[in-house]
Amino acid sequence: MPEEPLTPARILEATEDVLRRFGPAKATVVDVARALGVTHGSVYRHxxxxxxxxxxxxxxxxxxxxGTLDAIAGEPGPADERLSRWLETLFAFKRRKAGRDPELFATYLVLAGEASETVERHIATLVAQLAxxxxxxxxxxxxxLPDEDPVVSARAVFHASARFHDPAYAAxxxxxxxxADFAALRALILNSLRPGP
Structure with missing residues (x-):
């Protein structure tokens, strides 16, 4: 059977397994290479x-x-329903990640703190979807909207809902x-966006 080619995707999968086993402080590129059966130089090529x-x-x-959140943001239909579903989906994704694999989730908390540019790009993508x-x-x-630029309101909604998607609140x-707390916040956000009488 031919050996599977070394791809970035394979390396990332192996890295997740190594991080799950050793944690971010002890995991090394050599550990990742060993898990893949290659030299660490092969990993460094990618x-x-x-x-x-x-x-x-x-x-x-x-x-x-x-991708799922972007599809919700871009689909046709009433904006209030899309916003409600977007917030609910984001909360469900984050909750599922924290519950399904708590060791890896804890590792990602550390990595996200280190990779601020990566996190900032991710947040910018989510805010753009909301906008x-x-x-x-x-x-x-x-x-x-209280501001001409919808990005300003999108940032406010993102930050107001942080308790339900920021990993710091996973517990x-x-x-x-x-x-019930999420439902109350979602209703408050939606009601605050509706035009007044």
């Missing part, structure tokens, strides 16, 4: 440094839900009442 590898792993993890929904709602008369996501 990722020039340990930092680049860790940033790529973080980016891969953060971007796992981006598209808010602009559509404004243009349809469903939303009244609260499975607490009793978390779903």
């Amino acid at each position: 990722f020039p440094s340990k930092t680049a590898l860790r940033e790529a792993v973080t980016e891969r993890w953060l971007d796992q839900e981006t 598209r929904v808010l602009a559509d709602g404004r243009d349809a008369g469903a939303f009244s 609260h996501w499975s607490a009793p009442g978390a779903d």
Whole structure:
């Protein structure tokens, strides 16, 4: 059976396994190479440094839900329903990641703190998705935005809902009442965006 070619995707999968086993402080490129059965030089041909590898792993993890959220933001239909579904989907993704693989989730907390450019790009993508929904709602008369630029309102919505997507709050996501708290916040956001009388 021919050996599977070494690809960035294979390296990133192996890196996740190594991080899960050893944690971010102890995991090395040599460990990743050993898990793949290659030399560490082979890994460096795809990722020039340990930092680049860790940033790529973080980016891969953060971007796992981006496509689904982008589809929700861009689909036709009432903006309030799209915004509601977008917020709910983001919370569900983050909650599922934290619950399914807590060791790797804890590792990503560390990596996300180190890879600030990667995290900032991810946040900018999410804010742009929100801005598209808010602009559509404004243009349809469903939303009244306090600023001409929908990105300003999108950032406000993103930050207001941080308790339900920022990994720093992961411990609260499975607490009793978390779903009710999320529903109350979502209703508050939607009601605050609707035009006044």
